[in-house]
Amino acid sequence: MKFEFDPLLIEQTVAGAIHGDRKLEARFHRLVDPLYRMEQGPEREKLFHQGYLAFFTKMGLETPLTRLLLEHPILDERIGRCIARRAPRVKDETAELLVKREIEVPTPSDRTLRVRISPTSLISPDVFEPRMRREIFHIADMVDDRFAYRREQIEGLPPRQNLIRDRYRVLWDVAIEGRLTRRELGDARLTESLRKAVRKVFGFQDEVRACDTFENFFGLDKPTHGQLFEFARSGANEAGVGDAGESSTGGGPGAPCPLCGFPTFDWFLFPISPDPKTLAQITQAHPQWTPESGACRQCAEIYAAHGQAAPGAALISNQ
Amino acid sequence: MGSVYNWQIGRSMEFPHGQASPEEQFAFVININRCIGCQTCTMACKSTWTFSKGQEHMWWTNVETKPSGGYPKHWDVKTLDKLSEANPEGMTWAESEAKGRRNPYGEYQGRTIFEAPDTVARGGSPNRVLGYLPADEEWGSPNIFEDTPSHGPSAPMDFGKGEELDDQGSKHKAWFFYLARLCNHCSYPACVAACPRTAIYKRPEDGVVLVDQSECRGYRKCVEACPYKKVMYRGTTRTSEKCIACYPRIEGNDPEAPGVPLETRCMAACIGQVRMQGLVKVDEDNVWINDRYNPLYYLIHVARVALPLYPQFGTEPNGYYIPPRWVPIAYLEQMFGPDVEAAIARYRNPDRELLAVLQLFRRSNQIIARYDIEEGPKVYETERFGEKFEMYNDTIIGFNRAGDEIIRTQVEEPVFVRPAKHANSI
Ligand code: SF4
Ligand code: SF4
Ligand code: SF4
Numbered sequence: 001m002k003f004e005f006d007p008l009l010i011e012q013t014v015a016g017a018i019h020g021d022r023k024l025e026a027r028f029h030r031l032v033d034p035l036y037r038m039e040q041g042p043e044r045e046k047l048f049h050q051g052y053l054a055f056f057t058k059m060g061l062e063t064p065l066t067r068l069l070l071e072h073p074i075l076d077e078r079i080g081r082c083i084a085r086r087a088p089r090v091k092d093e094t095a096e097l098l099v100k101r102e103i104e105v106p107t108p109s110d111r112t113l114r115v116r117i118s119p120t121s122l123i124s125p126d127v128f129e130p131r132m133r134r135e136i137f138h139i140a141d142m143v144d145d146r147f148a149y150r151r152e153q154i155e156g157l158p159p160r161q162n163l164i165r166d167r168y169r170v171l172w173d174v175a176i177e178g179r180l181t182r183r184e185l186g187d188a189r190l191t192e193s194l195r196k197a198v199r200k201v202f203g204f205q206d207e208v209r210a211c212d213t214f215e216n217f218f219g220l221d222k223p224t225h226g227q228l229f230e231f232a233r234s235g236a237n238e239a240g241v242g243d244a245g246e247s248s249t250g251g252g253p254g255a256p257c258p259l260c261g262f263p264t265f266d267w268f269l270f271p272i273s274p275d276p277k278t279l280a281q282i283t284q285a286h287p288q289w290t291p292e293s294g295a296c297r298q299c300a301e302i303y304a305a306h307g308q309a310a311p312g313a314a315l316i317s318n319q
Numbered sequence: 320m321g322s323v324y325n326w327q328i329g330r331s332m333e334f335p336h337g338q339a340s341p342e343e344q345f346a347f348v349i350n351i352n353r354c355i356g357c358q359t360c361t362m363a364c365k366s367t368w369t370f371s372k373g374q375e376h377m378w379w380t381n382v383e384t385k386p387s388g389g390y391p392k393h394w395d396v397k398t399l400d401k402l403s404e405a406n407p408e409g410m411t412w413a414e415s416e417a418k419g420r421r422n423p424y425g426e427y428q429g430r431t432i433f434e435a436p437d438t439v440a441r442g443g444s445p446n447r448v449l450g451y452l453p454a455d456e457e458w459g460s461p462n463i464f465e466d467t468p469s470h471g472p473s474a475p476m477d478f479g480k481g482e483e484l485d486d487q488g489s490k491h492k493a494w495f496f497y498l499a500r501l502c503n504h505c506s507y508p509a510c511v512a513a514c515p516r517t518a519i520y521k522r523p524e525d526g527v528v529l530v531d532q533s534e535c536r537g538y539r540k541c542v543e544a545c546p547y548k549k550v551m552y553r554g555t556t557r558t559s560e561k562c563i564a565c566y567p568r569i570e571g572n573d574p575e576a577p578g579v580p581l582e583t584r585c586m587a588a589c590i591g592q593v594r595m596q597g598l599v600k601v602d603e604d605n606v607w608i609n610d611r612y613n614p615l616y617y618l619i620h621v622a623r624v625a626l627p628l629y630p631q632f633g634t635e636p637n638g639y640y641i642p643p644r645w646v647p648i649a650y651l652e653q654m655f656g657p658d659v660e661a662a663i664a665r666y667r668n669p670d671r672e673l674l675a676v677l678q679l680f681r682r683s684n685q686i687i688a689r690y691d692i693e694e695g696p697k698v699y700e701t702e703r704f705g706e707k708f709e710m711y712n713d714t715i716i717g718f719n720r721a722g723d724e725i726i727r728t729q730v731e732e733p734v735f736v737r738p739a740k741h742a743n744s745i
Binding site: 011012015016020025033036118120261285 | 372375376454455456459460536537538539543554556557558
């Protein structure tokens, strides 16, 4: 698997990791301070990135992530690329599997693992590891033939679809927590809250049956997508399951827009190849930006408008 | 480590640089009782200085709702937590025998942020200043908890019930107030103390604290050290930036009023008319020199209604606040020091001169260097909080640095009666 770390993530992680350590700070500043005398521009940016990358690698700051990926050798076999982007907040950290849609039987090069990590997480992985471990476990299931994950056609009315999606999610989480617990990586508090979640989403079951449901899925060593999905549908007349593996654009509801930094619930869905003029406007102001980082609707509209207007607009975004 | 005199804490204290003082000192007073949280000041600064790439998260001046809000999130709670660690005996004040300009609030007996650097020791060696570096996400929500009261079902923090607003004994169950903040251009700036490159400096002419952009190398020690969290890191230039006190206006170089100092953008824009800014004279210990008819001198040292924000931090901030009347005194004492109850009592029942000086707020964009009062007739008399209250319709006149009259107003608001011929028109 090839790794690509977002330069902003690298920079902020290194800054946090060396802050306060006199020796490291002195070494780092010997490397980058001369760059401050250079004119602002791409060459200076490149050299700054190289400086930060050198420290990132030397300090092994990628290890908290790579260590988690090694827990599932199948990930390396099945996924060609891992891109690590910066999550603006710890609660926005996720792992997602991106698969080229048009391909029936994807090969590793058609699959990308995208993780969003907050810079503080790579410096102090104690909180990050348990949560990301569970995210990555979902991805390992998704690429495992035995689990046989597939996207289901969603039918029926939205409330029923949501209910089935919730049940599927809870059952999957339970099946993962069970396997982690047997590897001595479980979390007793999370297990308890999953037990409650099962009772909530299977409200029609009495306490004993809900407990059985929990134990059954918790005890599965080799769960399959079919098992989870069929059980999630049980008791429902119409079936359908959510897009658990589908990539989403942006950082999730309430996450800050990567362009203006304001929290947004209104993410703009960029097409795979956005309008080149808009793209040029955005990347001129935010060189690290990619369409999948997303943007709030206001930013998308402003940059699109700048793209449409001619040279004067470039001046505005350049200030 | 040198020793400097800090009049706000009534004693000498440790500071990494030697004693120095500017010719004049930038200072301001904000009347919290009248701030409506409209954020016009915030936007005035934003649209003047921080609208560019990489500055999206920067609000050099901001207005936050206390007790729950803060930008960056919980900045004061976090610093107070650290300072409490450094002061296991508490952040206490001792009464002084004779209170004067050198010790108007008594003597602070706890340790300041300069005297407790060992509380934060990373990488084996203590910092120069006690502080913390806010995480990226803490800068992201400048209005978080806006208008969230202290008490009620959704209150994240509970600091008890409010104080009496009138002498009928009515108390509000819930309270909050707006705290408008900017860099305090401190007399003993933590940002200056922490910078390993001496890239931050205090201007000798007006005490304005600036970051030399050509010298800054992005260490972020200033961001960590400033207890008010008023230095911000800019990712695009990889340097730190802060409020520049709108220095072209202070210098009198603004086309609006050539030659005389103008108040800063955030002051001049204030809709609520709660801000007043000026330049004051200080001696070699940074103790204010008697300048009886400078309105800031009057409010801080004569009427003593305006108090420094968190004086126990030790930076001798030059931003002063008239504390809100409805907030529990214990909370305010932590924020403004031991004189807060007396300051509120004085403001609640203003005397003749105070009532006149309060009329000067936002009557002119030029800095008022001096005021004068022409006495007028008594127009009202009552009793408030067991004391006699009299109102005189005095005229107050403000003068700029050049000695020119720039404002003349009266205590009683003038009433204009529209002539009958315009009765139904605009
Ligand atoms: S408020 Fe902070 S940034 Fe401003 S002078 Fe004081 S220590 Fe420095
Ligand atoms: S004094 Fe000027 S630079 Fe400072 S906060 Fe106010 S408007 Fe902004
Ligand atoms: S402009 Fe004045 S009234 Fe409005 S928020 Fe700022 S300080 Fe308060």
